[in-house]
Amino acid sequence: MNLPVATTRIQKRNVGLIAEAALEVFSSNGFRGATVDQIAREAGLSKPNLLYYFPSKEAIHTYLLSTLMDTWLDPLREVDEGGDPLDEILAYVQRKLELSRERPRESRLFANEILHGASNILPLLETDLKSLVDEKAALIQGWMDAGRIKPANPHHLIFSIWSLTQHYADFDVQVRAVLGSAAGDPFPDAEDYLATMFTRLLRPD
Amino acid sequence: MNLPVATTRIQKRNVGLIAEAALEVFSSNGFRGATVDQIAREAGLSKPNLLYYFPSKEAIHTYLLSTLMDTWLDPLREVDEGGDPLDEILAYVQRKLELSRERPRESRLFANEILHGASNILPLLETDLKSLVDEKAALIQGWMDAGRIKPANPHHLIFSIWSLTQHYADFDVQVRAVLGSAAGDPFPDAEDYLATMFTRLLRPD
DNA sequence: AGCCAAGCTGAAAATTTGGTCAGCCTGCGC
DNA sequence: GCGCAGGCTGACCAAATTTTCAGCTTGGCT
Known part of the structure; x- marks a missing residue:
């Protein structure tokens, strides 16, 4: 290899x-x-x-996946303890949605790998990814404890951001089929919807 | 065939x-x-x-997909105009999450098909699925216009339910890798999180 | 120019895999 | 218990696909 x-x-x-x-x-x-x-x-x-x-063919695949991992996690790394909590999370959602729009092929490659058991990258998920997510989940939990955003399970909050944003890359065909060919680019509406969703979830009363 | x-x-x-x-x-x-x-x-x-x-191999695949389609859409069909709007939507989320737990293989089969262009089922998506979604989106829009739930793009609301619930089947490996093997079944927490999310999104003040 | 490692190729070997075929079993109605 | 349609099999074929190999070409250095 x-x-x-x-x-x-x-x-x-x-x-x-x-x-x-x-x-x-x-x-x-x-x-x-x-x-x-x-x-x-x-x-x-x-x-x-x-x-x-x-x-070998396998070596190309492995090379792609290992190159991809960092690009994929960067938006989460950028979530900053010093910023306004809601702004930070909304900006993260936005960055991930942009990735779905700009790099759908990378998203699908990744989705395919996970879907089929992640055999090439499971160790990475259990170490690098897990520790990054744990760190950011703790940060978010801190914001919640301080009353700066409403409480919600921080790990599942992160999962929800992944799933909602990647959906527009991975299931693009379905989204466009349902909206119809006349509907145009789905991303602007998606952006509004997701901003609304996370604002109502997290903004303190 | x-x-x-x-x-x-x-x-x-x-x-x-x-x-x-x-x-x-x-x-x-x-x-x-x-x-x-x-x-x-x-x-x-x-x-x-x-x-x-x-x-042929293809015939088996087609057979599975055509059998699957109805099962997959039933929970959406059950959304009832006569019920309480928020309850109806939360119940739909719950039914879809249950499907992810009980039938992850079906979810992954479907995800794989969409991910690779949906070549076998695109016509179905553009007709049956689209008209069902359009119908339910109109129903939801009606509830929003009547002030019974807060406004939000109804099509993207449906997309968000699909993506959030199917994530726990399709990306199960990743979810478990991130939560760690000690964490146990992720579904109960997911259920709570999703209920919170859609309640805060939709419940009128 | 002359050298040689790096770059590249046509052809073919090796392997995997979807599908076929001729014919053998077997359950079941008579 | 006989016949036979339905059920089943080992062996095989054809096509696709990954990988190898012997040797040709070329870029760049002295």
Whole structure:
């Protein structure tokens, strides 16, 4: 499972091309549904050349997931103890919703991995993710104890932010099918709705 | 795409075994990730025997999805114009959360299908699902206009119920990884949290 | 220019997998 | 107990797909 350490100019370019192509293909077909041929074609490389940079299909997948993890958690890391509690949480919701809009492929790749048991990243979830969430949950609990926002289970609060925002990336097809083709971009309404939802949940009387 | 019409005793038993096994295998590996061998082994049948009942792997998948659709929409159908608005919506949330607990495999099968473009069921989403949602959204909008619950975008309200409840089935692995193995069943806390969330969102002052 | 490691390729090996086939069992009505 | 449609199987095929390999090409350094 040697992950490539891109050093030369050509290596950097081709590893980048492969990662971009693999993200496209894996996110729309899943790991098993994707073929190396597809990824190679999408990247504009021959199949043996692609396998010159990554030892196997699995290695590309693992590389993508490990790269993705940090990007995915950054918005939560940014939640700041010093800010206004409600503003901080609303801003987090907003950042996550933006990720769903701007990087739906990453969201779907991640969703697919979790859905199928997270076999590649379960250890990461149980350590890095858990400790980050525990830390932020404690922070939020502190705000609640201080009466600065209304009480609610902070872990499930974080889950709810994930599920509500990622829904607009992962279930995009369903959202658009239900709203109808005439409805246009669902994101502005989603943004309003989610702001309302978390404001009413948390704003003190 | 001949779907089997089980008539004899043995047919009923084996079609049932196959459906159960296929649900297990498809939901944990996705359509492409599942093999006919796996399904046959899980069902306790030989591969040719399985293909004696269904003409192809695809046919099994389609059969499962078409059977599933109704089960999945029933809780929304039950939302009743005559009931108390907030109670009706909270009861819907509860029913959906129960489905996530009792039938996580069905939820994941569905999620996987949508995630990969819903190619098998998109027409159903654009017709049956859309009209049901539109009908219930209008009902909810009526309750809001009458001041019986607070205003909020009714379509996105329905989306939020789907995403929040299905999260506990589809992302179960992640939820448990974050809460830790010591935490026990996450569902009771989820139920409380969701009840709080929708009550604060909708209950008139 | 000349060298050589890095970059790349066509062809094919190895493996997985969906589906077929010829024919053997078996439950059950007579 | 006989016949036979329904039920079932081992062996096999064809297609798809991952991975390997022997060797050709090229970029960049001296």
